[in-house]
Amino acid sequence: MIDDLSNISVSTMNEYEKYIPAVAYIRSQSVDAFSKETKDMLIERLSYNSDVKQLDYWIYLGRADADNAIDIAQRLSDNQLLLYAYIQKYEIVSADTTLSGDDKSSKLNSIKENIKDLAQTLGIKYEPEKTEE
DSSP, X not given: OHHHHTTSOGGGOOHHHHHHHHHHHHHTGGGTTSOHHHHHHHHHTOOTTSOHHHHHHHHHHHTTXXXXXXXXXHHHTOHHHHHHHHHHHXXXXXXXXXXXXXXXXXXXXXXXXXXXXXXXXXXXXXXXXXXXX
């Protein structure tokens, strides 16, 4: 199902077409760090009548398009969604072998700061990973 819709532009889907992949992405690869209970809670927040931008957020995140997910979370003023999008972006940049060492380090540090600030705003204890020297 997800593969069938992966080539369809989010902007051309209606809310019914968006709901299905949004739920599928929550249940599968885009939120593997969440428990089943958390996934169920996230899905319960969605419906065919949900704000279309929330559906778009999960689709973009599931497609590893963290930049669009970040933009949507900022427009929705939803710091929890924004935090998760930055965590996903961190993972994407970490895995990117095409970036130069300096560029990658700079991007990761910037993303870490965003994560740290959002975690503090949300009252979440955040400890960035330590690099061995």
